[in-house]
Amino acid sequence: MSDERRDAAMQGSPEPLPHAGTEIDDPKFADKSYSQGQLVRRRFFRHKGALAGLAVLLFITLLAFTSIGIGSIPGWWDKDFTTTGSIVNGGKPTLGWFHLGEHPFGQDTTGRDYFALVMRGTQISLVIAFVVGIVSTIIGTIVGAIAGYFRGWAESLLMRVTDLFIIIPLLVFAAVLGRIAGQSGIFALALVLAGVTWTGLARLVRGEVLSLREREFVSAAQAIGTGHWRIIFRHILPNTIGVIIVATTFAIASAILLETSLSYLGFGVQPPDISLGSLIDQYQTAFTSRPWLFWFPGLFILAIALSVNFIGDGLRDAFDPRQGKDG
């Protein structure tokens, strides 16, 4: 899945709503006005889907990292994901409404605890998704800002790379790179994926910068002799922060799907590392005999991606009141 579809769905209307006679320019509004941050927070916390998404994401993250621990730090779950054992009760899940049981998500064919495996996969998938999201945001913001402000070579580069991704499917390109980097561990994979997913955000930032640089406060800054970098970092980028945050959120959601898809195809996370995608790849044929091996990792991917997408939607509404309820 590519970023294009997200930033496409993300673009708002460039002009304010024509509301005759109700403009909030009246000084009397100044007495009870809110700062930008307050407004954003207020709108975000009114978005129920986003709040639910935030809660689910926090829960999953906490669960994944506290249960089996990180690295050498042990978690509260007493089994680990490498120890094989005897298969109890056909490996069926023991999860009930009020108890976890011996193997809440069951056991795989070699008797490993599937809960621990899924938690490990969730950890890795989350780490990759966040690293990809953040790194691609940084690259995208810098390239986008340079392309939009200076035009010239940076813009041509951006446009050509974009053209490249119109022609080569992102998944295909990522698969080839993932095949190379996957062997060097998950961070190498994450960096490589970030290297191919930044274009959508870069184009978005470029568009914002292009319109901002025509605004009069930028002209005013130029006229008093402000340097280019100071204009970019002090006057332009702070005004694109909403767009960037929202785009980052959606980038994280697509990154998790991209990574799991690659791992599923065998071009992403390589053994001995585990990803939610490689778990599904490994056990999809077991669907009829041991469906839980298929269900749990998929549900976790879905839950993470869905909650991140809802958070993104809430942030978009919060930063872009034009799409708000009064429209």
Place this chain on the structure above:
Amino acid sequence: MTTTDNTTEQPIEGAPVLSFTDLDVKFNTEFGKVHAVKGISLEVAPGEVLALVGESGSGKSVTSTSALGLLPRNATVNGKINVAGKSVDTMSGKDLRKMRGDDVAMVFQEPMTALNPVLTIRTQMVEALELHGKAYGKEADAKAIELLAMVGIPDPERRLYQYPHEFSGGQRQRIVIAMALSCDPTVIIADEPTTALDVTVQAEILDLLRSLKDELNTGILLITHSMGVVADMADRVAVMYKGDLVESGTVHEVLTAPRHDYTKRLLDAVPRLGSRGETPPVVQTEGPKALEVTDLVVEFHRQGRTPFRAVDGVSLSVSRGEIVGLVGESGSGKSTIARTALGLIPAASGEVAILGDDITKMKRAPLKALRKRIGVVFQDPASSLNPRLPVGDCIAEPMDVHKVGDKASRRQKVAELLDAVELPRSVANRYPHELSGGQRQRVSIARALTLDPELLVADEPTSALDVSVQASVLEMFTALQEEYNFGCLFVSHDLAVIDMLADRVVVLKDGRVVEQGDRQQVLQSPQEEYTKRLLMAAPVPHPDEQRERREERHRFLEEVGEKEHGLHLDADK
């Protein structure tokens, strides 16, 4: 607020074609309820122009939109609205649609966006005719051509099949009017129909609208903020202020003997041409001029086409302590010159010397040093301040960039400047979106004065402001100029504003200087035809005076051999 009774001295002939009784409109917004219109009553008779006047936020556009039942869904409407004898508030959706276009038509403010860009003029004109059963197919085409000819679109048979982007702004407004006329409505609502247009085009469109009521006996509700337009067009006037109707009466009563304080303030605030009289000439100082532009050419490059020459061989100068007004209509290149003088746009050829140094040939470091001595104020108060910076930081930004002073001295300077532009010092901690348009423009001016500039470039600094706000900002500007004594290039499309402010005037057209000289000389006894045209087209807020000016203008146009801009009813087919 006193709500004046709307029955006026002048008897209304026939039943009113449009009437509002106790109209009350509220909007539900994120910030709670906004009471936009607070129980007003108005009537428009056939063949009459009622001008509804007010500044932004007064509720005048909301009033007019309610007549078509086109308010957004978050509006709550109370009271009675009557159009051509039918009650709008009780109408079903179907009847409402039948009434729109047929009984009441609307002309909007922005001709550039009021027409659908992807449909031909024919499609957009014919659909109303077919919808209301006036004509179909070929007959409808013929009727549309007739209407276009009527509003003065040349070569209508061919142009009918063109798209909106192939027409100029004034022509588009004519097309919108033709569309409004297509079903012979009994009343037309014109919402700021000339605000987005140049003054000469405005005069033409007003001529056209005037002939509508004379020739077709159409009632017109004219919404405007310009007292000049009111004087030119209206029979009666109603003044709105913050949702209330504060005064109404015949155009003579309201414009010559206003009763309500707000109306008086509004009229006082309108800048009037020729009201300033003689002023002493500016004393020429020694040394280089603040700004000296010689044979300036600016070109814009367009992909795959010849470059567009926006400024063509312009020479002008601004001495120290002098305000030079740069006037022209849209596309005359006046803003381009201002921006080139600020070094924001490169010059294709020619010299731009600021305080003796030619900036077109300067290196970066000395240019930055020179910029310290220039201040700038732009037009749009909504976009001229960085929304992410508190006002205090905005004003201190030039000192920060040029490393002037320390933190304490900067804060001190900001406080002084806020005093100078008559804003409370506490504003320094506010964000721009918390201020009104006028307040923001004061902040812009404060920022421009931060480093005591010797040259100030002001690009239409007041044209986005309401007239009462504009007056106080201009007054303050003049006072500041006397105090700081900077040379100023003041760009404006408004001759009256230039007249109030400038020492010398430069008139531009299509990138060339038409005329320049002392203010009194250029504005009182213009030599060039174009300057005369501009001056004559600017309306004054007095009905009798304006009628004289209009007739004088028509005589002048006849002399130079230009046709009438009213309806062409005798146009062939």
Place this chain on the structure above:
Amino acid sequence: MTRYILRRLAISFGVLFVGSFLMYVLTINSGDPLEDLRESTANNRDTLIAARIDNMGLDLPWYQRYWQWLTGVGGCFVGRCDLGTDRSGSDVLSLLQQSASATLRLVTIATIAAIIIGIIVGILTAIRQYSGFDYVVTFLTFLFFSLPVFWAAVLLKEYGAIRYNDWIADPHVSVLQAVLIGIALGFVLQGVMGGRMKRRLLTGGVTAVFTISALLYFTSVGWWRSPALGPVLVILVALAFAVGITALVAGLGNKRVLYSTLTTVGIGSVLYFVLGGALDEPNWWLLLGLFASAIVVGLVVGYFMGGYSRGQAMGLSAVTAAFMAFLTFADRLVYAWGSFLQLKPRPISTIGASTPNFPGDFWETTLDWGAQLLLPSILLTLISVATYSRYTRSSMLETMNQDYVRTARSKGLSERTVITKHAFRNAMIPITTIVALDFAALIGGAVITENVFGWKGMGAMFKTGLTQVDPNPVMAFFLVTGTAAVIMNLVADLAYASLDPRIRR
């Protein structure tokens, strides 16, 4: 305009060239092509290694191998394509010929279906902003956005195909099931239609009752195993379509257009019976010819009956004729379902792109073909529908706020005309761009779907090629999808130009 298109094409081919270089270099460096053989214990190991080195040209430096590939591709322009061989020596071109059609068919069908459904859903949600329907669709789009394709595919295979195949063996809809389905459908439809409570209840009620009785009736007459539409249903649906599209586009007040579309349906009905025999054992060319002549008939009817609205009448009559032709086709296809079930008792396939050695006639083969394509296309469509509907919705909402929409309303146009004529065309302009951009993503999705459904398509070719570090199959995949993407972009550019008069030159 021509210059612009040529410029875009030149850029696209430049990018295609750079892309091919990148892909080639990355692919051959992504691993060791001899890995499996090195670890092999077979006694003819060295011969195998030598053979593979020979097949893949591993003794040559990489740039020579790339050059060889490039000149081979260059040969395509003079009619002598050479895409090289894979590592076992088979000709990639002939491999490609088998696999390309399946994948391209899948992607094309998914794209078209997604565009149509996505745009309709997007418009409906924009019109019914903040209704229950809007919220449900919004939630579903987010769900599809977040759905791992490979996981959903397995689910669809299990629940869509296997369970359906079990059911069709002995189709039976219980009263409870019928009632539940009917109520659910009624609920959805009332949400779409909107309006006041009374209207909603009526819509929902009528839909539910109709659905329930239809389901029970179908079960009792055994329609599920031997369905048929029949001439009466075909003609009624076509008439409804003619009236509906006239109302939607021209308005029922425009009698010329209405009579023109109705006449088209009349002629179509006559032809339905006249041509009955010819359709017993047709081929695609015949069908295509008939389809084209149907459109011509529509145009002619519109021309002679349109009068003052000739252009509109011609267009709408042609659309009506095309719809009528499609209905006739569907009627035949549905009719063949009974005999198809005899030939293939488990109709929905879960593996492969076509049933090997399928013995049926034209209609049965077509059905088989459709049954194979069904699940993967549903999956791909769902994901793109999410994108397109979301995008259409925001684009529509934006245009609905424009001044010219207000102007259109102030003329007294109905909401329907305002939306279809004024808002929609403008909203479509940005959508063309997203469709072009999304095409590559769809191909990526196709790789995964093919993998799940075990198709021997290009996705499999790519996956095997990449796993084996075998560049020629990977490059063949790249070549076809890349060219398809370039063509898709060209179409989008043309659509853009035809929608927006401002960029026409």
